[in-house]
Amino acid sequence: MSDQERVRVLSVLVEDGSNTLSKVSGLIRRRGFHVRSISVGPSRAAGRSRMTLTVDAGHAEVDQVRKQLERLVEVVEVEDVTGQYVHSRELVVAKVSASEVAGLLKRGAKVLDAGPDGTTVEFAGEGKDVGDFIDELIQHGVLDVARSGPVVMRRTA
Amino acid sequence: MILEALEREGVEFIFGYPGGANLPIYQHLPEHPKLKHILVRHEQGAAHMADGYARACGKPGVVFATSGPGALNLVTGLATAYMDSVPMIAITGQVASTQVGRDAFQETDVIGATSSVTKHSYLVTNIDQLPRVIHEAFHIATTGRPGPVLIDICKDVQQADAERINTERLDIPGYQLNGHVHLERAREAARAVANAERPVILAGHGVLLSHAESELREFAEKAGAPVGTTLLGIGAFPVNHPLSLHMTGFMGTGWNLKAVQNADVLMMVGMRVDDRVTARLADFAPKVKTFIHIDIDGSEMGKNVRPHIELVADAKNALEAMTPHIGELHEGRGQWFSQIDAWREEHPLKYTHSNGHLQPQDVLIDMYRRCRNEAIVVADVGQNQIWAALWWNYDRPGLFLNSGGSGTMGFALPAAIGAKFGRPDAAVWCVAGEGGFVMTAQELSVAVEHQLDVKIVLLNNFSLGMVRQFQDDFYGGVRSQSELTHMPDFVKLADAYGMPAVRVDRFEEIGPAMDAAERTKGPFLIDFRIDPEANVYPIVPLGKSLNDFWEAPDK
Ligand SMILES: Cc1ncc(C[n+]2csc(CCOP(=O)(O)OP(=O)(O)O)c2C)c(N)n1
Numbered sequence: 001m002s003d004q005e006r007v008r009v010l011s012v013l014v015e016d017g018s019n020t021l022s023k024v025s026g027l028i029r030r031r032g033f034h035v036r037s038i039s040v041g042p043s044r045a046a047g048r049s050r051m052t053l054t055v056d057a058g059h060a061e062v063d064q065v066r067k068q069l070e071r072l073v074e075v076v077e078v079e080d081v082t083g084q085y086v087h088s089r090e091l092v093v094a095k096v097s098a099s100e101v102a103g104l105l106k107r108g109a110k111v112l113d114a115g116p117d118g119t120t121v122e123f124a125g126e127g128k129d130v131g132d133f134i135d136e137l138i139q140h141g142v143l144d145v146a147r148s149g150p151v152v153m154r155r156t157a
Numbered sequence: 158m159i160l161e162a163l164e165r166e167g168v169e170f171i172f173g174y175p176g177g178a179n180l181p182i183y184q185h186l187p188e189h190p191k192l193k194h195i196l197v198r199h200e201q202g203a204a205h206m207a208d209g210y211a212r213a214c215g216k217p218g219v220v221f222a223t224s225g226p227g228a229l230n231l232v233t234g235l236a237t238a239y240m241d242s243v244p245m246i247a248i249t250g251q252v253a254s255t256q257v258g259r260d261a262f263q264e265t266d267v268i269g270a271t272s273s274v275t276k277h278s279y280l281v282t283n284i285d286q287l288p289r290v291i292h293e294a295f296h297i298a299t300t301g302r303p304g305p306v307l308i309d310i311c312k313d314v315q316q317a318d319a320e321r322i323n324t325e326r327l328d329i330p331g332y333q334l335n336g337h338v339h340l341e342r343a344r345e346a347a348r349a350v351a352n353a354e355r356p357v358i359l360a361g362h363g364v365l366l367s368h369a370e371s372e373l374r375e376f377a378e379k380a381g382a383p384v385g386t387t388l389l390g391i392g393a394f395p396v397n398h399p400l401s402l403h404m405t406g407f408m409g410t411g412w413n414l415k416a417v418q419n420a421d422v423l424m425m426v427g428m429r430v431d432d433r434v435t436a437r438l439a440d441f442a443p444k445v446k447t448f449i450h451i452d453i454d455g456s457e458m459g460k461n462v463r464p465h466i467e468l469v470a471d472a473k474n475a476l477e478a479m480t481p482h483i484g485e486l487h488e489g490r491g492q493w494f495s496q497i498d499a500w501r502e503e504h505p506l507k508y509t510h511s512n513g514h515l516q517p518q519d520v521l522i523d524m525y526r527r528c529r530n531e532a533i534v535v536a537d538v539g540q541n542q543i544w545a546a547l548w549w550n551y552d553r554p555g556l557f558l559n560s561g562g563s564g565t566m567g568f569a570l571p572a573a574i575g576a577k578f579g580r581p582d583a584a585v586w587c588v589a590g591e592g593g594f595v596m597t598a599q600e601l602s603v604a605v606e607h608q609l610d611v612k613i614v615l616l617n618n619f620s621l622g623m624v625r626q627f628q629d630d631f632y633g634g635v636r637s638q639s640e641l642t643h644m645p646d647f648v649k650l651a652d653a654y655g656m657p658a659v660r661v662d663r664f665e666e667i668g669p670a671m672d673a674a675e676r677t678k679g680p681f682l683i684d685f686r687i688d689p690e691a692n693v694y695p696i697v698p699l700g701k702s703l704n705d706f707w708e709a710p711d712k
Pocket residue numbers: 537538539540541542564565566567589590591592593594616618620621622623624
């Protein structure tokens with residue numbers, strides 16, 4: 001199986017609880033899977049969070065990741081959103097030494113603040129665009145980068 | 158509060174041990190005479206007793222332990238129950254909620270330490286959560302694929318009072334049970350078995366947990382398909398039945414393994430299809446065109462073997478739905494049966510009984526003659542376990558209990574004690590090796606204290622027999638740390654605990670010793686000093702395929 005085929009993107013609705021994150025991550029480790037990225041935030045429902053997990057199934061059948069997660073009582077719902085029918089967005093916030101950032105703005109970056117020591121910019125996009133954006137940052141004297149994992153949403157059409 | 162909730166759940170026995178962090182519970186225990194507390198001598202014993210109790214009578218076993226070392230002593234017992242899907246409730250004391258995280262005296266992150274060996278767990282820091290948590294815990298432990306649930310309760314919560322909250326309604330969004338059987342697939346599966354030239358059914362613990370033995374039997378008889386069981390599935394199909402293939406797996410019978418390796422359709426019911434069943438996975442059942450897998454836990458589908466037809470359902474419901482669709486059978490069935498009969502003749506279970514030593518099989522055959530299918534046999538782990546599994550024709554469910562998935566030495570004695578509490582009407586025999594026996598031997602006190610009619614059959618081979626056999630056969634014959642040279646005099650040990658016991662060295666002494674055990678009311682121990690070179694056969698060499706099983710040498 002290729003690297004790509006082993007990786008699933010899962011949108012997981014979980015009950016908030018002190019043990020939820022460690023249950024999810026513990027399960028992934030114990031089953032020999034590997035987390036590529038994870039983002040967690042509150043969901044629309046009170047008391048529940050939405051996790052977006054990118055997981056490598058390792059030597060297991062890829063569907064095992066979803067099935068094993070579903071066994072956890074803390075997990076309410078798992079949706080496999082691997083593939084094209086989703087919007088996937090990552091966020092990057094970066095500090096660059098340059099004050100001239102037109103190249104970044106052209107890509108769709110937003111300036112958060114600017115000062116004598118440099119400029120702070122933010123950019124959101126597909127994983128590949130974020131990667132390209134970070135490459136571009138290098139030309140602007142990048143000082144620091146913080147990058148999130150993806151969050152995903154099914155396409156409306 | 159906790160104790161009332163346990164009464165409401167119908168709890169009769171609690172296996173436990175007190176300590177600083179659960180003393181508030183113990184303070185009120187005497188006010189609840191309906192809850193019978195069995196004071197163990199080590200918390201691991203409590204966990205195995207609760208496990209044996211649950212396996213024997215089907216009700217969840219309940220355990221109490223204090224925080225820190227008390228709770229940690231449960232871990233092996235929880236893992237044992239978790240691997241074998243046994244319903245259990247462990248209630249552990251935790252330091253006060255205001256102390257959590259401060260490394261307080263006897264504080265351990267018990268939830269963290271047990272999360273991977275429990276079906277679910279709760280940390281209760283607020284009294285308002287407690288009634289719901291206890292009710293949910295029993296529900297989760299006993300439904301679907303059963304398993305142990307741990308409730309870690311902070312000491313201040315144990316002391317608090319709560320309004321009685323109505324807990325009749327359960328709402329656990331993340332815990333949905335598989336209800337209905339996929340009827341189209343059930344029909345397809347039934348037809349696949351019927352149309353097979355060489356069908357085989359393997360039955361696991363799930364069949365017993367779902368009480369599907371008669372449904373399995375009806376299906377197998379109508380579909381003309383031979384049935385083998387896993388080690389944990391023993392009792393799911395009568396060994397004396399003409400369609401029985403006895404036990405499968407890497408210490409299964411030769412005719413079973415031949416049948417599995419030559420089957421064209423293999424139906425696996427209520428089992429995990431683990432490495433002890435498949436041996437080398439790439440060569441498991443290589444001629445199968447259609448794998449059918451039935452299990453209540455959807456994650457078992459394709460975990461080890463990818464089925465062509467999968468039914469995620471309770472075994473009983475699935476088999477019931479399948480049987481009406483069997484229809485015509487493949488005409489090659491007669492030939493398949495005669496082939497299996499030929500393998501049965503060619504590869505019988507055998508052992509040497511004339512080398513001057515006492516043979517374990519002689520002991521078990523005598524036992525079987527006496528108690529047939531009236532007694533519950535609880536085996537430990539090692540050679541003793543496999544002998545007890547193979548040299549006994551279990552024909553009903555619930556007669557053979559053992560730690561199959563986890564292989565926990567020290568399981569048998571406490572589990573046998575628990576089984577006797579759960580089934581006071583049944584004779585209970587504990588079969589153990591001397592190595593495993595001494596791991597939890599302190600629980601002899603419990604057997605004596607309650608004068609439990611548990612008969613202990615020690616198959617004493619002066620070694621960690623299974624390890625010694627592996628070393629002889631697969632690790633260059635180097636007997637490294639597997640010989641037990643300094644062991645107690647078991648008759649004196651039993652005597653020290655106040656239990657009658659005898660030693661048996663010769664074949665002729667088996668009968669009289671067994672007579673004495675049967676005559677004695679209460680516990681009794683027999684130290685059978687067996688052939689130190691006796692081995693378990695058949696056996697598949699480590700890393701090899703089921704085809705490569707070794708048989709007992711003709712001596
Ligand atoms: C707690 C634990 N430790 C180690 C093992 C590994 N092990 C499996 S069988 C065995 C030997 C058991 O010896 P004994 O209890 O005397 O039984 P026998 O095989 O001799 O019948 C050992 C050490 C185990 N299964 N469980």
